Amino acid sequence: xxxxxxxxxxxxxxxxxxxxxxxxxxxxxxxxxxxxxxxxxxxxxxxxxxxxxxxxxxxxxxxxxxxxxxxxxxxxxxxxxxxxxxxxxxxxxxxxxxxxxxxxxxxxxxxxxxxxxxxxxxxxxxxxxxxxxxxxxxxxxxxxxxxxxxxxxxxxxxxxxxxxxxxxxxxxxxxxxxxxxxxxxxxxxxxxxxxxxxxxxxxxxxxxxxxxxxxxxxxxxxxxxxxxxxxxxxxxxxxxxxxxxxxxxxxxxxxxxxxxxxxxxxxxxxx
Numbered sequence: 001x002x003x004x005x006x007x008x009x010x011x012x013x014x015x016x017x018x019x020x021x022x023x024x025x026x027x028x029x030x031x032x033x034x035x036x037x038x039x040x041x042x043x044x045x046x047x048x049x050x051x052x053x054x055x056x057x058x059x060x061x062x063x064x065x066x067x068x069x070x071x072x073x074x075x076x077x078x079x080x081x082x083x084x085x086x087x088x089x090x091x092x093x094x095x096x097x098x099x100x101x102x103x104x105x106x107x108x109x110x111x112x113x114x115x116x117x118x119x120x121x122x123x124x125x126x127x128x129x130x131x132x133x134x135x136x137x138x139x140x141x142x143x144x145x146x147x148x149x150x151x152x153x154x155x156x157x158x159x160x161x162x163x164x165x166x167x168x169x170x171x172x173x174x175x176x177x178x179x180x181x182x183x184x185x186x187x188x189x190x191x192x193x194x195x196x197x198x199x200x201x202x203x204x205x206x207x208x209x210x211x212x213x214x215x216x217x218x219x220x221x222x223x224x225x226x227x228x229x230x231x232x233x234x235x236x237x238x239x240x241x242x243x244x245x246x247x248x249x250x251x252x253x254x255x256x257x258x259x260x261x262x263x264x265x266x267x268x269x270x271x
Contacts, residue, residue: 010054010075015043017061020178031060051077064179065248066115083245086120094247095121105254107270109232115175115249116183117144125255125266129154129225144253145172145187151197159222159229161196167219220258228265231258 018028018039025043026036034053041047042057049057054075058068069079084091102110102123109129111122119142130138130147137146137153147153149165158164172188175181218233232255242248257263 009045010049010071011043011045013071013074014049014054014057014061017058017063017067018043021061023061028057028060032056049075051075055080065242066245067180069245070180081243081245081248084247086114086246091244091247098252101252107266108257109255110253111144112250112252113144114246114251115179115181116187117146118142119144119147120250128269129223143187145191149191149194151194154223155194156197157224159224160220163219164221165196218258221255228261230262230265232256232262233258 018025023031024036025039028034029036029039032039032053033056038047039057042049042053051072054071054077055068058071063071065081066083069081072079086095098112098121102112102121106123106125109123109125111126112120114120133147133154134152137150145168148158148168149155155161155165169188169192172184172191176185176188220231220233222229222231224230235254235256237252237254239247239250257266
């Protein structure tokens with residue numbers, strides 16, 4: 001006997017995630033140890049999936065933790081994953097670990113952002129890069145995308161701004177495609193509308209980079225600081241198998257020096 005559920009229930013949501021992942025019903029069924037018939041019944045609302053099945057399908061569809069709670073609610077079950085404030089007592093060990101990681105990465109820059117790019121922690125090397133920015137960009141809650149792309153922020157200092165801006169906007173577009181976040185979409189619309197700042201050195205930089213291609217293994221962030229051009233490549237880490245929405249949406253970004261001159265300069269500052 002099948003249980004009929006509303007068209008606004010979990011079925012259409014699961015179908016949407018399957019289509020985003022470009023999987024057929026048969027492919028998803030094989031991965032989830034089910035049948036294409038059962039997947040079809042769930043998606044069309046002819047069958048109500050068990051809580052275990054919702055979580056299994058979400059796992060194979062790589063659904064973000066926040067959205068897994070939404071799937072469970074749509075199926076009539078309680079959310080499985082808590083959403084603890086970052087300053088909650090139960091996350092004390094996490095906060096201490098992140099703090100040690102950021103401090104240990106110095107003299108190189110590192111920061112932690114949440115799912116909307118709000119900066120929740122950073123080390124001293126990040127502060128060095130932000131020197132001289134206006135208070136309205138540095139006032140809490142600081143936002144990494146806003147600080148980077150705002151014409152009064154880091155944007156005028158970034159030598160390869162068009163490339164770096166394109167990389168950041170594409171990154172946000174991918175996130176928006178897989179997360180129903182009004183805050184993230186609003187942020188994208190804001191920062192993508194920022195005008196490209198006019199830099200008196202932009203033509204000089206373009207000629208320099210055209211004559212001498214990047215000798216880097218990844219797209220670098222090339223940023224002016226104190227009369228020098230520092231080069232970094234970005235690495236982003238997240239937590240494996242998170243059981244809390246807040247933790248699932250944290251990302252640790254480390255800026256690895258991309259050339260010997262940047263390494264030497266940053267080490268000289270710490271010496």
